[in-house]
Structures are given as structure tokens and as C-alpha cells.
Amino acid sequence: MAKITYREALNQAMCNEMERDDRVFLMGEEVAEYNGAYKVSQGMLEKFGPRRVIDTPITELGFAGLGVGASMAGLRPIIEFMTWNFAILAMDQIVNAAAKMKYMTGGQYSCPMVFRGAGGAAARVSSQHSQALENWYANIPGLKVVMPSNPADAKGLLASSIRDNDTVIFIENEINYGDVAEVPEGEYIVPLGKADVKRAGRDVTLVAHSRMTGYALAAAEELAKQGIDAEVIDPRTIRPLDEATILASVAKTNRAVVIEEGWRFAGIGAEISARIMEKAFDDLDAPVVRVTGKDVPMPYAANLETLALPSVAEIVEAARTVCNRN
Amino acid sequence: MLRRVNYSIILTHLPAPKVASFSRVQEYETYPFASQSLLDPALSDFRAQVLKNKGFYHIKIIRKMITIICHWLLRECSYGIIRRLSFPNGGAMVAKKKQVKAKGLTHEGRDYSAESLHKMHDMMLYIRRFEEKAGQMYGLKKIGGFCHLCNGQEAICVGMEEAAESTDYMMTSYRDHGHILARGSDPTAVMAELLGRAGGVVGGKGGSMHMFDAEKNFAGGNGIVGEQVPIGIGFGFASKYRDDKRVSITIMGDGGINQGAVYESFNMAALWKLPVVFVIENNQYAMGTSISRASAETHLFKRGISFKVPGMQVDGMDVLEVERKTSEALEHARSGEGPIIVEMMTYRYRGHSMSDPATYRTRDEVDEWRSGRDPIARLQKQMVDAGLTTEDAFKQKDREIKKEVAAVAKAAEAQSEPDPSVLWKDVISDEIPGAYPYPGQVG
Structure with a gap:
């Protein structure tokens, strides 16, 4: 297995899928001649030509809608948002068109397409370019929400998302693009809706997705030093959620901490902890604790930005709390 | 060229x-x-x-x-x-x-066979009577929610359909009954949809605003004003991608034309020469706001100038004119020249929706369009003048259509409501068993 970056893994997935299916095309801002704002689509224009790798004007609502129409007409668009912050401009097409098309047309039309791009908090870009909004999309029937936390998952999940017959919201992490890890070569598939146990443990379950998976793993190492054996679960697909893997873990550890970068109110952690309470109440030895981003827009100053985000220390603290170590 | x-x-x-x-x-x-x-x-x-x-x-x-x-x-x-x-x-x-x-007859150098004239006339009249019936059913509370009728605008539905190929894509906003009927969808299914019945054109999931018929290449039935315009260029994109020469007929109103999405679409369609005919049904009122109160440039066919999208204005109350101009626009788009705007000047006789008494306009204004420019009466006169038929024959035809529409309404009403199990159907295509939530497992 070769060691490659998260962005190269995404690139491989798109190239493989475009080679096997002519209906797949990539469209977005700076995806072609510029090779992608984050270089995810490096070399794809050269490989596939301007028919299938298409630079757009800065017109998110327009090209999101174009993708919706093209998918209804039988193509398989990959629509890249430079970041998910800009996708807010395209919400009507994502929420009112793509998500509802299959249902609203009695199954006659569907929108098999991927909206993808960088999400989550970036570094030092203040409020409008640093936010985790996956809970918006996860709330909507008709959408699937996928968030890989490492290069191998990035490749396997993106391939699955492109092949999936529904609209997939594929949220990459801007900070993770340069992460390097071993990734299987050639065709590699990670099924949607399957969580992954990133670290096995007996004492406490840490559920974390995207960049927070890395934080949870770091916290688990710290907890191990303190004699707490943490299990780390990465749902990978936020919707539909593999609750069985989470519940099985809680049945074993009897304690859970849910971590997310986004805001606490009506967040992903709220959903997961509610599911644990509803379905594994008798397994719990302590109330589920959430570690989330602070309930403020992201500030620019380095110290404030650090304060606004969840930290490894906070996760360690939360795990100690549910384990009655505080 | x-x-x-x-x-x-x-x-x-x-x-x-x-x-x-x-x-x-x-x-x-x-x-x-x-x-x-x-x-x-x-x-x-x-x-x-x-x-x-x-x-x-x-x-x-x-x-x-x-x-x-x-x-x-x-x-x-x-x-x-x-x-x-x-x-x-x-x-x-x-x-x-x-x-x-x-x-048949010749209009502006274009010949129309008696058969096609009768076909266009009968469909316009059918849509008129169908909409009247829908209005009646709404009054009886058999149709729920929103219901937007197209009385007065029938020439656009029918003339465009006459000009289009059946393989061309078509999509519009929520004032969609006339268009889907003109496309050739089953009227009983359309009425059943209005009534929320199992045999509705989308199985009772959409209602008045969301009529779709994929077999007829009719892509809605879109409820958010202007939403269908980017979708329309997506169909055009697919056509160009596959080089299959199909045109996307993307319809909006004089209200929709003011949405930003429309201009994003004009730009991309022109930039990439997508085969799209943008049709603006200008019925003078966006809900209750007259065009002069909503638009700085009221000549809507000029709205594409900044994007190099050519435009033309058409008498949308004249079915033959609609047919002729749409044919030219389609040819333009199909030939690879890119998009074109066709502004159809028209008028809706009824309010914006069933709950709208239309107090924002005078009775005289409505009468002027209704009695002076009605598209059905106009074609009838042309056909009678050409010696193709008689007024009595039209009266007879009208009686037949009313009967047909009544039968359609009866058949649709007799259908059952959708089975409760379809509540969970068609949310997604690829279910993932065990994952939460998937249809039927919520809660």
C-alpha cells in the first residue's frame, strides 16, 4: 500500500470512477485549469478534458441546480463546492430539489449525484469560512451525509458516494487534506452507512467524525496513560447512521462521549446521544457527555479560535467525567 | 450562417x-x-x-x-x-x-394542416375545461393546498408542444397543469394527483404544484419560484454532454425572471452554448405584483442582453404565433447556437391561486384580454374564416370535452387514496439496512 495524502486519495477515487463511468463528470469553481483550490482535482483536466472537468463561474446556486438537472437527465455529476460555506448559496437546490426529487416525483426522477468540498473549521479565516454544518444536511430525508476522517476512508467512501443512487453530501476536511496514510491502490470501496471502530477499548466509547476522530484518538492515547481504555468509533456516514456499531460499543463500555466540531444546539452529538439514551438506556452507567464547538461564530485571533474549537484536553476531561474519575 | x-x-x-x-x-x-x-x-x-x-x-x-x-x-x-x-x-x-x-390554413408563411389545427384547438379547450373543473373541485374542498390555474395561457402550453419534439425536455413552475396535459400525460392521472389519489401522476405525493412525467420528459412541477431554471440548464447540459440534440424548454414566469438563479443560468447556458429555450410566460402579474412594480426593465426578452442570450417577444395569446416562434427558437437551440429567450405575452384570467380574488386589477382589464384576445376564440375564428369548420361544430366539440373532463374527474375521484405504506417509499434509492434512519425505521 502506498502512502498518499487525503487529497490524493480523493483524486484517485474521482479518476477511477470517471474512468469506469462516462456519465460521471466534475464541475465546480477552479476544478479544471487551476487544478482545484485545494488541489484535489490535480491533473484531472489533462486526463479527462474540458467535457468532463468543468470550471464554472462563481455561481453556486446555478451550478448546483445544473447538477441536479443533469442527474435527473441520467448523468452522475460531482459538484464541487470550494468550501461548504459557499454551498449555503445553493441550499434551495440541495434541499428543495435534490433531496426531494425522488419522493416528490413518485420515484420517476432521482438525483444520483455528489456534492463535495471542504468543510469544518479551517485555520484563521474567521466566522464565514470556518464552520461545521453537517447537521443541516443530516436533518433532511433524501440526503446522505458522508465525512471521511482519513485518506483511506476518503478514497473508499468517495467511490461509494459516486456509485450511490442518491444525493450524497460529501464533506471533506480542509485541515486533513495534507494528512498522509496508507491507502489501498486501484479500486477501493468503503460502503456507506458503516461505522468504523478506529480503536478498540473497554472503558468508554468516544464517538467522533471527520477531524474530531483524530482528536478522539489522541485523547484515547492520553486516557490510556491514565488507565482508561477508550474505544473510538468513527461513524463515517452521518446519515444514514450506523447506530448498531455505536450501541454495541456502549453495551460493552457502558459510557459514552460524543464529539463534534459543530455547534452543540441540535447538533450531530445531540442526535447520537439521544439515540444512545433511547436504545441503550439500561446499558449506561453515566449520562452521555457531549464535547462540541463553542456556541459562537468562529473568531480570527489564534487564542480565541483555539478556545472556540473542541480540544483533546476537553475530550479527556469528558471521558474522565463519565468514568467517574473527576 | x-x-x-x-x-x-x-x-x-x-x-x-x-x-x-x-x-x-x-x-x-x-x-x-x-x-x-x-x-x-x-x-x-x-x-x-x-x-x-x-x-x-x-x-x-x-x-x-x-x-x-x-x-x-x-x-x-x-x-x-x-x-x-x-x-x-x-x-x-x-x-x-x-x-x-x-x-388547413397559412399563418405568416407557415402552413398548418386541418388536423393539427383541430388538435391544437381541442387541446386548448380541453385545458380550459380541465382547469375550470379543477377550480370547481377546489371550491368543493376536494383539492387541497395551493392550486394555480392557467386559464388564458393555454396557447403557450399547446403552441410550444406543437413545436417541440417529444424527446425535448420541458420543465416549469407550479402553474403546471396545462403544460403536462399538453405534453400528453394522462388527464385522469393529472386530476387524480390534484385530488391526492393513488393513481396520481406522481402517486399523490406532489399535488397541483408537482406534476412530473418522466416518460413524457416533463420535469415538473417545481414549487420554488425560479428553481427550475438552473435545473433546466442541467438538462441542456446533459443533452450537450451526450450530443443527443435534445432541447431543454425551461419555462418561468414574469415573477421568476427576477430570481438570481435565472441570471446564473443565462450566463452558464450562454457560456457553454447549452441547448435551452428559456420561455417567460409574462402574464403581467407575479402573484399580486404587476410587472411595472417589480421590474425595472419590463421588456423581459431583453433580460439576456448582458449574457448574450438573444430574445424575442411573442403574442402568447396566439397559438400559431407561439408555435411558429417556438419552432424558430428550438431550431436555434438545437443547432448549437446556445440558449434563447422567448417572452410570451399572456394573461391569466383567474387569480394567482385559488385563494386570490385578484383585487389588484380591474374587471375591465380582465375583460379586455378575455373577450378581446382569448386564444381559443381567436383560433376558432381563424378556422371558421378559413372554411375548415363551423361554430356549431365547435359548440359540439365543447360539449364533448366537458363530458370527457367530467368523466375524468369522476374516475379520478373514484380512486383510493395512496396506501399508507407509500409514505416510506421513494425517499432514497439505495437503502442501507440497519443504518438509521431509513424509511420505515424512524422513531
Whole structure:
């Protein structure tokens, strides 16, 4: 297995899928001649030509809608948002068109397409370019929400998302693009809706997705030093959620901490902890604790930005709390 | 090519129409990009020359006159050939007249067969009576929610459909009953959808605003004003991607035209020369706001200027005009020249929706359109004047259509409501068993 970056893994997935299916095309801002704002689509224009790798004007609502129409007409668009912050401009097409098309047309039309791009908090870009909004999309029937936390998952999940017959919201992490890890070569598939146990443990379950998976793993190492054996679960697909893997873990550890970068109110952690309470109440030895981003827009100053985000220390603290170590 | 030059900025007057509507499909197959080759090449050269000097208004007039004369000559010649073939003995004037009668009538140099005229008339009348029935059913509380009728706008639905190929894509906003009926969808399914029945065109999931028929290439039925416009260019994109020469007929209203998404779409469609005909049904009112209160530029066909999308204004109360101009627009889009805007001037006789008493306009204004410019009455008069039929025959036809519509409503009403199990159907295509939530497992 070769060691490659998260962005190269995404690139491989798109190239493989475009080679096997002519209906797949990539469209977005700076995806072609510029090779992608984050270089995810490096070399794809050269490989596939301007028919299938298409630079757009800065017109998110327009090209999101174009993708919706093209998918209804039988193509398989990959629509890249430079970041998910800009996708807010395209919400009507994502929420009112793509998500509802299959249902609203009695199954006659569907929108098999991927909206993808960088999400989550970036570094030092203040409020409008640093936010985790996956809970918006996860709330909507008709959408699937996928968030890989490492290069191998990035490749396997993106391939699955492109092949999936529904609209997939594929949220990459801007900070993770340069992460390097071993990734299987050639065709590699990670099924949607399957969580992954990133670290096995007996004492406490840490559920974390995207960049927070890395934080949870770091916290688990710290907890191990303190004699707490943490299990780390990465749902990978936020919707539909593999609750069985989470519940099985809680049945074993009897304690859970849910971590997310986004805001606490009506967040992903709220959903997961509610599911644990509803379905594994008798397994719990302590109330589920959430570690989330602070309930403020992201500030620019380095110290404030650090304060606004969840930290490894906070996760360690939360795990100690549910384990009655505080 | 002449047409390519002439479309440079704004198109208010398109070049002369093709010879006859019935041969359109064949022409397209033979000359996908060059219908002008049907004309005398020498004439084309002359017109191209004239266009080089397009600042001279009088030359434009001469050009137009020559075009009209040429078409008249072409038509007369072809009739002459038919006459000679049919009546080798030289024929007689009587025979010629009969021949013309059998062919229907000619409008702006374009021939319409009696069959196609009857077809267009009957469909317009069918839509009118269908909408009246829908209004009645709404009044009886059998139709729920929003219900937007298109009375007065039937010529657009029918004329466009007459011009389009069945493989062309079409999508519109929520005022969609007329369009889906004109596309040829089953009226009982359309009425059943209004009534929220199992046999509705989308199984009772959409109602009045969300009529779709994928088999007829009718993509809605979209409820958010202007939403269908980016989707429409997506269909155009797919057509260009596959090079299958299908045009996306993307319909919006004089309200929708003010949405930002429309201009994003104009830009991309023009930039990539997507085969899209943008149709603006200008019925003068966006809900209760008149066009002059909502639009700084009320000539909506000019809204594409900044994007180099040519436009033309059409009398949307004249089905033959709608057919003729839509044909030209479709040809433009199909030939690879990119998008074009067709502004259809029309009027809705009813309020915006069933709950709208339309107090924002005067009765006189409504009457003026209704009695003076009604598209059905207009075509009836043209057909009677041409000796194709009689007023009595139309009255008889109207009685038949009313009966048909009543039967359709009855059949639709007799259907059962959707089975409760379909509540969970068609949310997604690829379910992932065990993952939460998937249909039927919520809670």
C-alpha cells in the first residue's frame, strides 16, 4: 500500500470512477485549469478534458441546480463546492430539489449525484469560512451525509458516494487534506452507512467524525496513560447512521462521549446521544457527555479560535467525567 | 450562417420561417444545423451581404419583403407541383381551393394542416375545461393546498408542444397543469394527483404544484419560484454532454425572471452554448405584483442582453404565433447556437391561486384580454374564416370535452387514496439496512 495524502486519495477515487463511468463528470469553481483550490482535482483536466472537468463561474446556486438537472437527465455529476460555506448559496437546490426529487416525483426522477468540498473549521479565516454544518444536511430525508476522517476512508467512501443512487453530501476536511496514510491502490470501496471502530477499548466509547476522530484518538492515547481504555468509533456516514456499531460499543463500555466540531444546539452529538439514551438506556452507567464547538461564530485571533474549537484536553476531561474519575 | 449573425444581440424579428410545419422533423434530420439551405443559396448570400450593412433600415425592410415574396413563391410552386401531380389534366381552380382547404390554413408563411389545427384547438379547450373543473373541485374542498390555474395561457402550453419534439425536455413552475396535459400525460392521472389519489401522476405525493412525467420528459412541477431554471440548464447540459440534440424548454414566469438563479443560468447556458429555450410566460402579474412594480426593465426578452442570450417577444395569446416562434427558437437551440429567450405575452384570467380574488386589477382589464384576445376564440375564428369548420361544430366539440373532463374527474375521484405504506417509499434509492434512519425505521 502506498502512502498518499487525503487529497490524493480523493483524486484517485474521482479518476477511477470517471474512468469506469462516462456519465460521471466534475464541475465546480477552479476544478479544471487551476487544478482545484485545494488541489484535489490535480491533473484531472489533462486526463479527462474540458467535457468532463468543468470550471464554472462563481455561481453556486446555478451550478448546483445544473447538477441536479443533469442527474435527473441520467448523468452522475460531482459538484464541487470550494468550501461548504459557499454551498449555503445553493441550499434551495440541495434541499428543495435534490433531496426531494425522488419522493416528490413518485420515484420517476432521482438525483444520483455528489456534492463535495471542504468543510469544518479551517485555520484563521474567521466566522464565514470556518464552520461545521453537517447537521443541516443530516436533518433532511433524501440526503446522505458522508465525512471521511482519513485518506483511506476518503478514497473508499468517495467511490461509494459516486456509485450511490442518491444525493450524497460529501464533506471533506480542509485541515486533513495534507494528512498522509496508507491507502489501498486501484479500486477501493468503503460502503456507506458503516461505522468504523478506529480503536478498540473497554472503558468508554468516544464517538467522533471527520477531524474530531483524530482528536478522539489522541485523547484515547492520553486516557490510556491514565488507565482508561477508550474505544473510538468513527461513524463515517452521518446519515444514514450506523447506530448498531455505536450501541454495541456502549453495551460493552457502558459510557459514552460524543464529539463534534459543530455547534452543540441540535447538533450531530445531540442526535447520537439521544439515540444512545433511547436504545441503550439500561446499558449506561453515566449520562452521555457531549464535547462540541463553542456556541459562537468562529473568531480570527489564534487564542480565541483555539478556545472556540473542541480540544483533546476537553475530550479527556469528558471521558474522565463519565468514568467517574473527576 | 445568416441566422448565426443575425442573433447577435436581440432578436425581435427572426428570419423567415421554414416552409411547412409538417416536414419539420425530416428537415431537422436532414439539415440539423442549416435549415436555411432550404432557401435559394443566392438569396442567402444576398441576405448575408445585407447583414454586413445592418445599420441600413431600408435594406432590412427590403430583405424582409424579399423573404416574404420568396416564401410565397416557394409555397405556390410546391402547391403547383402537388396540383400537377394530383390533377394531370391541368386541374381547375375548384380543385386548388379544395386542396388548400384540406391543408388547413397559412399563418405568416407557415402552413398548418386541418388536423393539427383541430388538435391544437381541442387541446386548448380541453385545458380550459380541465382547469375550470379543477377550480370547481377546489371550491368543493376536494383539492387541497395551493392550486394555480392557467386559464388564458393555454396557447403557450399547446403552441410550444406543437413545436417541440417529444424527446425535448420541458420543465416549469407550479402553474403546471396545462403544460403536462399538453405534453400528453394522462388527464385522469393529472386530476387524480390534484385530488391526492393513488393513481396520481406522481402517486399523490406532489399535488397541483408537482406534476412530473418522466416518460413524457416533463420535469415538473417545481414549487420554488425560479428553481427550475438552473435545473433546466442541467438538462441542456446533459443533452450537450451526450450530443443527443435534445432541447431543454425551461419555462418561468414574469415573477421568476427576477430570481438570481435565472441570471446564473443565462450566463452558464450562454457560456457553454447549452441547448435551452428559456420561455417567460409574462402574464403581467407575479402573484399580486404587476410587472411595472417589480421590474425595472419590463421588456423581459431583453433580460439576456448582458449574457448574450438573444430574445424575442411573442403574442402568447396566439397559438400559431407561439408555435411558429417556438419552432424558430428550438431550431436555434438545437443547432448549437446556445440558449434563447422567448417572452410570451399572456394573461391569466383567474387569480394567482385559488385563494386570490385578484383585487389588484380591474374587471375591465380582465375583460379586455378575455373577450378581446382569448386564444381559443381567436383560433376558432381563424378556422371558421378559413372554411375548415363551423361554430356549431365547435359548440359540439365543447360539449364533448366537458363530458370527457367530467368523466375524468369522476374516475379520478373514484380512486383510493395512496396506501399508507407509500409514505416510506421513494425517499432514497439505495437503502442501507440497519443504518438509521431509513424509511420505515424512524422513531
